[in-house]
Structures are given as structure tokens and as C-alpha cells.
Amino acid sequence: MPVRIASCIVCGAPLIEAGESPRWMTELRTLYTAREQWHHARVSQAGKRHDFKDLIPVDESIDEHASAAWIDESWVQMLIMRDTWEGDLPGRPRRTSIPFWGYAFHSACWDILSAAFPNSSSAGAVQALFDLFRSQHMFLGSMKWGHDYGGLIKHVHKVHVARLSLGEDPTLWMERLTGTAYLSDPLHIPQLELLLAASNLILREDGQEHRVMKLPVNDAFLTLPAEIITEILVELDSADVCSLRLASRVIADAELPDRFWRSRFWSSREFAHVFEVDQSSAASNRHRALYAGCKALKNNEGMTNRKRVWHLACRISELAQLRLESLPCSGTLSRTLTENGAHRDSRQWCKAEGLLSTTSRTLLNSGSRALCEGTVDFTDQVSGIAVFSVCFDGKRYISGIQLLPRGSKPMPLGYCHSPNAMYLRCENLIGFHVALDARGIRGLRLQSASGAMSGWVGDHRDVAKKLLTFPPRGQSSENILQAIKCGFDALKMVSLSVSSGERTKATGSHSRRRDEIDVRTSSLWYPEVPDADMRLVGSRNFDIYSCHVPYTLVLFGGSDGCLLPYLTSVTIWTTNQPFSRWPSPAKHTHLWGIEFQYSNGQASMVLGQPPPAPGPNDHYKPQAHHVTIDSAAGERLTRVEAMYETPNFVSGLRLHTSQARALTIPPSLMSKVAEVPEDELIVKSLDPGEGAIVGMYTSLKHDAFFQFLGIASKIL
Template sequence: MWLDDFRAVYTREKQWTSARLSGVGIICHSGDASVTVPLEADQRHDDAGLDPSAVMDLRLFKSSFSDKNEFSWATPQPFWGFPFHETCWILLAILHKPQEFEAQALHGLFRSLPHVSVGLLSFGHNYGGIMKYLPKPEEHIPGEEYEIYRRYGRRRYYPQDPKRDPMEYSDPLNISSLQEIFQQNLKGQGEFHEKNNADKATMTNDTPLRVSNPTDCFQIFPTEISDCILMFLPSKDVLNVKLASATFAALPLTKTFWASRFQRGFEFHCVFESHGLQTKDYDWESIYFGVRSLQDNYNFKNRRRIWKLLLLVEELHGRLISAELQGTASYSFFEPDAPEDKRSWNLASGVLNEPEIDFSDGCRSLFTRTVDITFKVTGVFVTFARFNGMEYVSGLRFQQHNGVSSSLGYVVLNEEIEMDVDGSLLSKDGCGISGFYLAINSRGVRAISLILSSGKVSKWFGKHDGIPKTRLFLNHGDVISLKAGFDAFKMVALGSLGDDFTPTGLSDLRDHARWLPDLPNESLSLNVSSLPLRTRRPPTKYEPLTMVLYGGLHGAHLSKLTEISVWMGEYMEILGIYFTYSTEVDGHKVHTFGRRWPSGRDERNRVPCDCFGTGDCSLDDCPRDKRVDFPIDGPQGEIINRVDLHNDIDGAFMGFRINTSFNRTATFPQKLVDDYPDEYPLLPVETAKLTTITGFYAILSSSQAMRCLGVISEYIRKDDYRGAIPEARRKAKRTLSMTQTE
């Protein structure tokens, strides 16, 4: 079966730069950690007289490079690599003709991707629909990243599972129906009888002629120009333009147009049988509708699915072989011969996986580069690399006053973007770069913004909405020193000179945590003393802190708050907090912090119950979740003036209590405190003096309880109090008066 034959891009032990393409081997069991495969690309496992010395035992998907044996029960294998179905490799070669793929580039690409399951690398997509996303899209929380997993427990493709789509088993390379279509429509070989006449009528030259419209601007174009316009349009837009314009409605679709549907960028580019054929020799209109009639053919569906995935590989391969890594090489596990840089660095990064551990999520730094910029910077340029439809920062270039450029990473001059295009930021005397704002997900740097010594900030470059953010300040002095980590195509870490994090230091949580939706405003106090130490440390996992300013900046919305609701799970874990307002705030009267109160059935087919977990429910399938609603009289000046937390002995968040300025309290969950008053004591959060509580921050998840809870407060000026939060104003005045008396 076609699914058994495979090739691999492989290397031996720690020969990182010596990757090769293997011959064709065979996989008998999908769970095998090692397989036997010929060493040379022109050999097959079933070649007659194949010399046993010409084959190797190959370790698949190796991602941990510890000196210890990865599997105690297995014999260590010197050869390791990443497999490709032979059929997919043939399709990839056809796609990339006449060039050949470089095994070294592909090996570097695959080393840059997490290994998430047996036989799977995580490209960020769901393999054309045959894998599932976790969490489900309807349960997704902003900033949360999707993981993929198999739809079915059975890993092997056969014996065929009736629950699986037969497309997955179907050979995408040899499709007899396609060959028949081309044979039947070769000029002089007869006519192909279309089945989808209704579809054809909407696209062919039989479109009714419309009355000339003097407002139709396309009337002035020569026919040749109109033909060219149609050839560049996607097929669905061709129909739309024919409906919108009488000129195009009357224009016949030429043989060249129909042939263009099989070119790169159009719907049937995957029909490689059409590549290189002469337009004049075939009835391309009939071929188009003949191929279109194969939409439900399992083999053709699989061809289209795989072709789209291979286009992503080809795009990345093109970047890998065209962009050279720039900067001064620094010692790392994968470059042991580079000189060691012993300076201390502050790094902002994705979720970096060290070489000694299993690479199952996040990113891995394969190369480390540094740059020292000695002259005043007059221009900054950023280069991006595309990966699965997303853009990542791949390199930075700094233009200096003396005309010299210093580059860091994969810089492509004809693709880079200038970050100060009008010269309004860096051209002024004495204005330099003091740092960066960075949008970073688990896989690397998605967007960047300049922080200037004048206090100005540039706009964002790259995708930053919904991406966790942090900031990186540069070292003071005449020389700007930067260090960055890279995988095979993108930046995964960026750092500046500085001291390592110390728990007792004065480092700001803004500088090493990742924040959603944005970094907290400088006017906000984060009151970090109440947080467990592990939350205050630089993150080692993808755990961004999500912030909600329920009171708004400067307390603008405190007077609108009318209710706080808390959703607790079956085991009293905090799942979500909801803030209800008297009027709409940013387009909504209810704002959700954490998981949403479910509107449908859960994973055990249970519906949310109106009992809210009160214990009075008689339903057998009640999920036993509990929602507690606590009214807040914001219009009359009631505010939260104290928050008490209860954490377990390891610092894990268990619950909290809010206290209001009207001497009312609410505890979530109350039962935990009632049953275990000594084990889970409530401890007050120490907020900055003269500040008012206006928000919270936490680590959120769609599949787990809320982890940690931080309190945000802000000093609100007298002018901000007027008419908005009278009680808060009175409280601040009383506090200020007491302070002055003391």
C-alpha cells in the first residue's frame, strides 16, 4: 500500500550539517520508533540483491539529544531523521520542478518543529482536516494556542476503520479518472460528456448578453486587457464580475483562460498531469468541468489536501535556501565550535525547549547570534518569514550613522520593512533606541515595536492583536548589544545585556511576563507580592497573564459596575469571572474573564443547569457547576476595596474573597473556607498606597481552572473621581487625611 513506502531526511548522531535523503523503506507499524531504510536515495527496500550493509536502522522523530538513551528498552541508533511518504515526496518533487529540494534545508525545518504525536510534526495546521484542534474553536480563549490530536485512537491506516474518512487511505498520486479526462479531451480524440451541466452553465460562454451600461468602466478596456483580468481572477470572482459588468458578461472565456485554472495559485494547480501540455492541443473547458466532477473522488480529495500542505513546505524551503543567517555566532549545543559569549543577558522568548528534553511544543533555538552596534542608529528594518499563513520576525537590520549596517538573523533586503519610514523617530538629535515591545507566542516573535529614548513608541510591525506581549529594555551606554536565538527560519528569542532574574530584585513583571491583551499601563500597580514565586519568574511554559480592567483605566467604568459573577466547577475550581455593567462598555454589557458559562452540552453531554450548583437540583445529569452572582452598586459608589486570596501550600490558586466599600463580602468558593479554615487561610493582597482596585490578572485556560490571581490597582486623581466613583473619592480623601495626620 502507498502508505507503507517512505523516505527520510536523516543524519548521523550530532552531524547537524550533513543531512541526506534516504532510499525508500517500509513502515510496518506506525508506532515503531526505529525502522530499516536504504542509505542511498536511489535504492529501495525491495531491490533485488540489496546489500545488507546498504541499509540502516533509523530513529524517527528524534527530538531529545540527552546523553541518556531516550528509550531504555531500545538500542541507541546513530542514524535519525524525519520520514516522508514516498508518494508525498514524489508530489513534492513534481511541485518544485525543475529545482530539487535540499535535504539539509528540510532537516533544519523539521528540527524546528515540535513532535506532537507518533508520526506527526506540528506545522500549526490540522493536516487538512484529518486531525482535531484542542481546544475546540468554540471553547478557545484569546491568546490560547491550539494543539492538534488524532481524531481516532487507532494509529494505523488499515485494516480500514469504518469511522475514518476513506480519503485518508486513498492514493493521491495515481488517479486513473484524471488520466481518462485528458485522454478523452485531446484534440481529435472525441468529446468528454460532462455530468455537471448546471455548474458549467454558470461559468461558460453561454452567459446571457447584457444591455450596454454607460457607467460600466470596463467598456474602455481592449478585449486583450479584459481577457488578462479574467485570467488573474479566482474562478468564483469570474462569475461575480460577469454578473456585475455587462462588458465581462459578453466576453467569452477563452481556451487560455480555462487552461489557467490549472496553473499555480488556482484551484486545480494540483492536477500536475496538465503541466507542460500545449493549450492548443486540448479542450480545456471540458477538462476543467471534467476535473470538477471529481470533487467527491477520494483519491482526488486526498491529492488536493496533500498538495496544499506541500505548498507550505515549498514556501518555507524557498526561504531556508535564500536567507543567510547573519550576526556573530555564539556557542550553543548545535554550534559547539562557536566562541562562547559569557556576558549576562535578559532574554524574551517563545517557549524554548532545551536540546536535552523532548520537543513537544513551543520552539527550539538551533543558532545563537549576537551583534554590537557602536554608532548612532538612523534606521531599523525588520524582515518577516511566513509559516502556515502566519508571519514571524526573522531578522533585524540597523542602519548606523556612519553608513554601516549591522544585521541580526535572516535578513532579506528586498523584503524588509523600514520601521521609521518618515524619519520622525530616529532622525532627531540625541534620540536613540531604548528598547522593544515584542508580541511573542510559544513559537517565536510575531511582531515588534521600537521604544525610543525620547519616550516615543513606534507602531507595531507584524501581527500583535491577540498575541501575548512583553517589553525588552536595552543596556545603557554607547554600544547597543543584542543576542537572538533562531531556528531554521525565524527568531525565537531576543535579548539585551542585563542581570539574570532574582526573586528579591526590583524587576518589573511587565519585563519578563507575557501579557494579554496588552502590557499594563505604567499607571497601574500590579501588586506582585501576593503572587506565588513561580508566577513572578520568567515563564518556562506558555502561560501568558491575561488582564481585565473591569473598572477601566483611571476608574472610568467603576460607576457602571452592577454585578460580579463567578463560575466554579464541580470540584470548586474557579473557571470564569463575569462583570455586568449598567450600560455597554466597549460594546458589551457583560465582560468575561476566563471561560464562558456554557450555552450547550459539555464533553459528557450534560447541559448547564439553572440550579447553579445550589444542591437543590434533581437532574441526574446536572454538571454540578456553580455560579454565584454578587451585586455591586457601582452607580452609588460601591467598589471593591480589598481582595483576599487563599492559595495552597505550593502557591496554587484556590479561591478568593472580595470586600466592598459598603462593608459587604463574598467568598468564592465559600464552602472551601467553611470546611478548611486552617488549611486554606485567606490572606489580604497588599495594594499600593492610595490606589483603588480596578482589575485582575490571571493565567487562563479553556481546559483547566484559573491559575493564580493578581490584583491591579491605580492611583486615581481627584479630577477622575468627579461624578464617576464618589465613594472611591471619599475613601481616598479619608486615607490621604489619615496619612497627613500621621
């Protein structure tokens, strides 16, 4: 079989070797191109996987001089489900001599997608699909759309999405195909083909009558003409029609014409996946019988798989149509991953991005890929922006912005769909607060030179935030923004950068020492970016920083310390080792969560979470440690010591209070500190300086929860 694992873009089921069973899963179609011809996608004829190779038929678009790819006069080899172009970009040596690469479907799934996406074979539609596919990330040959392919795939190691921490991207794994529904051909269904081909369908009544409740004489539908009643019923789903027939004698007695039964096969209706009915003129005047026949086939395995694949194809169709209708990406083209016409920009930039693939070396198995980057330069002060958005995977993302400078024309950047613009105003724009996740920019608000903030546009609740000003410190008038740059995939904004126009120094933009980097402005934060007057103390974990996992901040004392007099207890949850289904060499504990409780009715606040109860195969033991705080007598936390077994592993805490108490969590760790070698247990002291400790922050990970710990303090 072929070396590379690959699954169908549409249905998620495997693309298997020619000669294996079922046969429909061996027949494939591809959307492909040659080398870096990004804007010349085409559709292949039916291909196959054979003898460790992926093959497509020769057609007139294939260069006869691409000799390395030719197998014989009928077939050429190509690479499918590619996730990196290392060595195949301009100025780099070729990694492979095979020029053709692309994305593969089962032939049956391509036909279903074609039915869901009209004109899918046109040049524009093919290119829209191709751009959409190369914007998505993959894992083990399966494209990650954000869904589970109708239950076909599951999470690696069965880590449920609810157990993931903010900023973690769920990794999907192919579930072993069980039963036969997923294996059934979703296109060629013998029973359905017989039903559609029958010329003299006989409608068999089910013998059931509609039971009508005893109703008042004044039936709301009594005065409506039959034509209006028919129009109402045509627009309703079948379940609603049944309910209405039970509630109204007029509706129950209404004659349902053929047009009503045909509407059962319209888009978004219960039998929309039987698209052959809407395409066939032979079905005229027999839609009621076809409806009854399809209803009888509802539990047929082929029909079950057809319905699953149809819904998946419709989702792709909607996204591709949105791409097709999008205006060209606005802004001056700057350096990108794939555009060889772009120029390199040497200015310093302050950037917000999720899990973004910005180099061809990176395997695109999470986050997003920037297909292009656009830049706008301006000298006039910006008094506001128009923000445009798009819906992807049930979430709202920013697709483009339009700057509104004083004294000059609006300056668009990205995909600016004029009907859905939202406007933000400010006096002298100097930066942004950006809400973002792994796939792109979710929301924006503006920061003016006076420090005032606009309202939010887009999604911002329960999303990580990043502060964008340049340079990170200070807001002097000489540092007013002069340029904005954004990265875009096929549909949405995936990065946002600002610049004051200063050029990158010879030593590079990362020449500052690590301890000089401002954690407030250089990191992602959740739920909000800390205030500028808050002091953040903690050992920076640069592995975490590079992975774009946000810092989660809990202000247990309130942003102004107002809750400190009511803090009565702190509960700290630990396990004897990292949460894992495998034994760990950990000698000490691992911190999972910290809960702060109050006496004034304030809901408790939690940093992290309690560890779940261990299962029969788990090797950890959760413990809860309770610490009382006599806040009524003025007791406050004055210092925290974080204990690390490794740089990414918080093993315990020591809490110091104003009443000269030092509480070690877990208590058993105290007796071991002196015995453990210095390189095995590192103690970091977190001192608030002249301020009071009002919060704690950390970065969270599902299988090793507290990766580090910091404190937030403020002079009250």
C-alpha cells in the same frame, strides 16, 4: 510494526509497516543526515518500515564504517521524526549508535511535493526543507504545522482552539481515518491516468446553454478586441468566468481557446493539483477535454485526496522557497542548540521568548526551536532599527532587525529581507516592548531613555507582550544597552534578549529571591504590560512562569481609576470542580471568570470567561455569583483574599469593601474555611497598600481556568 509512531510530513497520514494496506502508505522517502551534520541533508530512495525498524536503501553518501546502522548490503537503519538530540550533541555521550536520522514522507507525497516545489531535489532545496522541518515541533510523530492536515487530525480530548487560553498551544491528535478518501493513493489515480493517456479525447457537451440576462445595449465588453477578452478570461477563476458569461453577451459568445482551458491547470486554479497536465506536452490542444474529464472526476476519492495533499505540499513549498531565498542569518554566532562552532556568552541577558526549546533535553512538541543565535555588540547610542518580517501560518512574524547606531554602519541581525523593511525611531534605545506567541516574535516597539515609546511594527493586537530593559529596574544612563541577541529558526525570530554588558555573577542570574523578582518585567502580559507606576500584588506562581503562560490583566477601574465611580456589580463564575470530563477529587469550587459591570454605558469587562454548559458526560456544575457595588456612595474594593486548594487552583474569593463588607464567593465556602486543614485551603491576602485597586490579573488555562489571582493598584 515499528515502535515509533510516525506520520507523513506532507499529508499527515500514518507511515505504516511494509506488507500492510494500503500499499502506497508503506513506501517512504526521507530527508536525513548523520549525527550532527546539520548542513548536509540528503534525500533517500524508497524505504520502508519493517520488523520494528525504519530502513532506507544504501547509497553512495552512506559511510560504510557506520556499522551499527547496517542491516545488510542493501539496507541501513535510521531514526525518523526525531524530536530531541539529548546525548548526540558535541561533548555529550551518544544516546544511540545509529547515526542516521531525519524526516519521512510517503513516496507518493514526496513526488507531489516535488511537483509543487521545483528543483526540490537540488542540494539547496533539500537543505532548505531540512532546516524548515527541524524548526517545527512534533507530537506523537506528527509534525505540527499549525493546520489540521485538511481535516485529518483533531485536538486532544476534543478541546477546541476557541476554548484554549492565550499562550496555550493546541495539541493535535491523529483522528481515526474514516471513509476511504484519506486512504486513497493521491499520486497514482487509475481514472486520471487513463484520461491523461487517451490520445483521442471526445468532448461531450452537457447540453446546457449559458443563460444571458436581458442587458442594456451598451455592453462594457463590446468594444474590446477578442485578444483582450481572452486575456481577461485567462486571468479569472472559472467561477468568475461563469458569472461574467451570465452578465455579458459578448463574453458568453466569446470563443474560449485552448490557452484558456490550459490556464485552468495553472497554480492556484481549480485543477492545479492535476500537475501532470502542465508537465505534459502531449496535452497540447486538448485542454478543454482534459478540463471536462477532470471535472467529471472531481468527486473521485483519489482526486479528493490528491487535492488535499497538493494544497498541503504547496504550503510547504512556499515556506521552503522563502527559506531558500533568505540571506544567511546575520550577527555574530553565539551559543546555540545545534551549532558546534558557536561560543558561550557569559553576559547577563533579559530575554523574551515563547515556548522555546533551548536545550536538547526538551522534547520539541510545542513552540519553536532556535537553530542559531546571533549577537550584535555596540557602543554608540542606537537611534532606531529597521524591522523585517515574514508570514507563517497566516501570521506575521519578525524575521530580523537592523540596528541604526549613531556614527556607525547599520548592524543586521537575523534574516533581513530588504524589500519589506519597516523603520522605528527613538532617542537612545534602552529596551523593547515585544509581542510574541508560542512560535516566535510577532511585533516590536522601542523604548527610549526618556521613557517615550515608538509605534508598533508587526502584529501586536491580541498577542502577549513582554517588556525588555536591562536591568529590569531603572533606566539610568549607565545601564544603556550594549548588546542584543536573537534566536532564529529557519524563517523567523523566536527569541530576543538585551544586555548591558555585565557578566553573570558566580551565584548565577537566578540568585535573587523569588519575592524580589519584578513581576512586571519578568513575565508575559496580555493585553499590555502594566504601567511602571502600577503596583502588582499577588503570590507568584513559578510553575506558570516557567511555562510562559501570560498574565491576563483587566483594569476594571481604568488605568487612572476613572471607571471606579461607575462600577455597579461584579459577577463571579465558579464550578464545583475543575472543568474536566473525569471526576475530580476537588472538595471546593474553582474560579472561572469575573465580570465587571458599569452604569455609564461602558461595556462590561471580563477576566477569564463563563464556564460552558456541561454536557451529558461532564462532572461539573457552573454557578454565577452576583455582588453589587454602591460606587455612587463611594464604595470601593479595598482588599481581596484569594483562596487556594492547591498552589495552581483558585477555589474562591473574599472581597472587602470600604463599607466594611466582606463577601465570600461562593458563600458556601465561608462555612468550610474553619473546618478545612490549613494545608488544604490556603488564603492569600492581597492588599493594595496606599493605592486603590484598579485591576485584577491571573494566568488562565482551559481545564483549570484561574491558576492564581493578583491585584493591580495605583495611587490616585
